[in-house]
Every structure is written in structure tokens, then in C-alpha cells.
Amino acid sequence: MRAGAFTVRAPYGLQALAEADTIVLPGVAQPPEVLPPGVAEALREAAAHGTRIASICVGAFLFAATGLLDGLRATTHWIAAQDLAARYPRVTVDPNVLYVDNGQFLTSAGAAAALDMCLHMIRRDHGSAVAAHAARMSVIPLEREGGQAQFIVHELPPAPAGATLEPLLSWLEDHCAQDLTLDLIAEQAGMSSRTLHRRFREQTGTTPLQWLHRARVRRAQYLLETTAHPVERIAAQAGFGSPTAFRERFRRVVGTSPQGYRRSFQRSFQAGADAHPA
Structure with a gap:
């Protein structure tokens, strides 16, 4: 996979997903409405085996396309939240939080919010002391005040061009x-x-x-x-x-x-x- 200045070569295929403890779905420039062949099936099979699945930013679109988020609360980058809710109406999209933890399935807002989510998973898996050490090593706070609502540009509702108001x-x-x-x-x-x-x-x-x-x-x-x-x-x-x-x-x-x-x-x-x- 080409990513600008560098290329990522994954040594494993989709068949390895069922053996993973945690799968992270990254954000992509243009989330596809239909996943590539075999991806949804592999993720659903992994979920059935108890694998934890988390998404970063608009990776929530990939996650929602599997159907695994149906009936659950989820989040994504605030600028894409309305589109996610429209495309997947069975998912309850919350644009105000940094991440959502449904137990086995987690979603996060932008890239920085993914760090908050990852620290949360570390704390769940290994305790607060390990999470606090990871936060210090990453030079980020263990917990941030507020959700992503503070990053949303709250524009004033405009009047149509030429409107009397x-x-x-x-x-x-x-x-x-x-x-x-x-x-x-x-x-x-x-x-x-x-x-x-x-x-x-x-x-x-x-x-x-x-x-x-x-x-x-x-x-x-x-x-x-x-x-x-x-x-x-x-x-x-x-x-x-x-x-x-x-x-x-x-x-x-x-x-x-x-x-x-x-x-x-x-x-x-x-x-x-x-x-x-x-």
C-alpha cells in the first residue's frame, strides 16, 4: 500500500485476522461504500471469535460497512459524522465524543482521538499505571478534558444570498x-x-x-x-x-x-x- 513518501507491505493476509487479539481499521482518503471482496466476511468472522475491533477516524465507515456497528453507538471525525449517519442509519453516530467503547468494538474521532482510544485500551488491558507510562512516553495527557465538540467550528446559520435578513x-x-x-x-x-x-x-x-x-x-x-x-x-x-x-x-x-x-x-x-x- 502506497502512503505518500513510503510504502507499507503487510506480511499477512485476511486469513490472519481471526488469530488477532485486536484489529485496528485505519482512516482512508475516500471510504468505499462497498468493501473489497472478503474484508467484511473476515472482520465478521474475527468478531465472532471475540477479536476486539477498533477504528480510527473515518475508518468507522469501513467498520459500519460490515454491519457490526448496527444498533450501536459510534463516532468518527466530526466533519464526516453527518455522512456516516446518513450512509449507515442503523448506527447511532455521536459526533461530540473522542471515542466510543462498546466493549468488543471501539470507534474514535480524528487521528489524535485515536491516541486517546489506544490509551484507553491499554488501561483496560494492563491497568492505569501502564497507561500513564505510555502517555508520558508519548508526551500526551492520559485523559483530555471535553470531547470533540470543542474542535467543531460552530458556524452561525447563514441566510440565503439576497435574503431580507x-x-x-x-x-x-x-x-x-x-x-x-x-x-x-x-x-x-x-x-x-x-x-x-x-x-x-x-x-x-x-x-x-x-x-x-x-x-x-x-x-x-x-x-x-x-x-x-x-x-x-x-x-x-x-x-x-x-x-x-x-x-x-x-x-x-x-x-x-x-x-x-x-x-x-x-x-x-x-x-x-x-x-x-x-
Whole structure:
């Protein structure tokens, strides 16, 4: 198998799968809708013998094609989750987690999440001490806070090109830090609250206040990434009524706390100063 700069040559064929303790299905550039001849049968036979099977990233598509995930919860990279759910409706796809352990069958999100899954399997097989040592040797945490929801770009629902709400959406995004109510938004739009609500549903698929909450979370993410402001100040800058309301809404949308998000995503604008002190 050619993989860019190098080639992988496997010494064993499909017949060896039944003897494996664990089989890992890797991600591929274009997951096929139909598996190559013999692959599904070999994997199902291995599963029948008790072999543990795990998938990395979009390797979940290969896994789902065998039918072994039918009726089970699974995950994959968030950008492919909707496609996986549509292609295999018998699989319950959870796009928010780093990995799913069904006992014999495991699935993971992106490549980094596969490391989380592998550490989890090591802990299951050999205990926490061995897993912690493997994590230290790999220079990764044994457990990460939050799921993959924190990596999803939560885009604001757009209005169709030329839609009547386009100017209002731009205004809302610019003024999301203000104390806005439905009546104030309707006044800015020059229509009744009822008409505004109906047109929002028609043109964005959501409500004005839900759209506003999402805009505030996006503003908060930007501030957490690019400033050292305390959470309380960011809550006010993003338009949340209190730090508590901010933390609850942020965790509901992003899947982790504001501080957890900051630790993962804050840009290293101070790194240069640390590396080159005056």
C-alpha cells in the first residue's frame, strides 16, 4: 500500500485476522461504500471469535460497512459524522465524543482521538499505571478534558444570498455583546416580533435568540483564543448576563469549559516573548 513518501507491505493476509487479539481499521482518503471482496466476511468472522475491533477516524465507515456497528453507538471525525449517519442509519453516530467503547468494538474521532482510544485500551488491558507510562512516553495527557465538540467550528446559520435578513444578521453579529431582547431585535429589523420569528425560521432554520446565543459563543471563543482576559470579563464582552450563564451556555455548545477551551486553543502570542526575552 502506497502512503505518500513510503510504502507499507503487510506480511499477512485476511486469513490472519481471526488469530488477532485486536484489529485496528485505519482512516482512508475516500471510504468505499462497498468493501473489497472478503474484508467484511473476515472482520465478521474475527468478531465472532471475540477479536476486539477498533477504528480510527473515518475508518468507522469501513467498520459500519460490515454491519457490526448496527444498533450501536459510534463516532468518527466530526466533519464526516453527518455522512456516516446518513450512509449507515442503523448506527447511532455521536459526533461530540473522542471515542466510543462498546466493549468488543471501539470507534474514535480524528487521528489524535485515536491516541486517546489506544490509551484507553491499554488501561483496560494492563491497568492505569501502564497507561500513564505510555502517555508520558508519548508526551500526551492520559485523559483530555471535553470531547470533540470543542474542535467543531460552530458556524452561525447563514441566510440565503439576497435574503431580507442579511443586514440584520450582520448587525446582530456586530452588536451581540449588547443586552438584546426579541423586541429590540424586531425593532431593529422594522417588523413585529412574530414576523421576525417566522422569517428567521424560514431563512436560517433557527430562532433569533438561538442565533444570538451562537454568535455570543463564537465571540467568546475568539476572545479565549486571542486574549488573556479573565472569564468574567469575556462573559461581559460576549454579551452574557453573568459568568455562570456564560459557562453553562459555553459548555452546552462547545462541550468543555471556557478555561478548558482556552488551554487547548489559546494562540501562543506570548510564546515569542517567552522564547526571546528582552
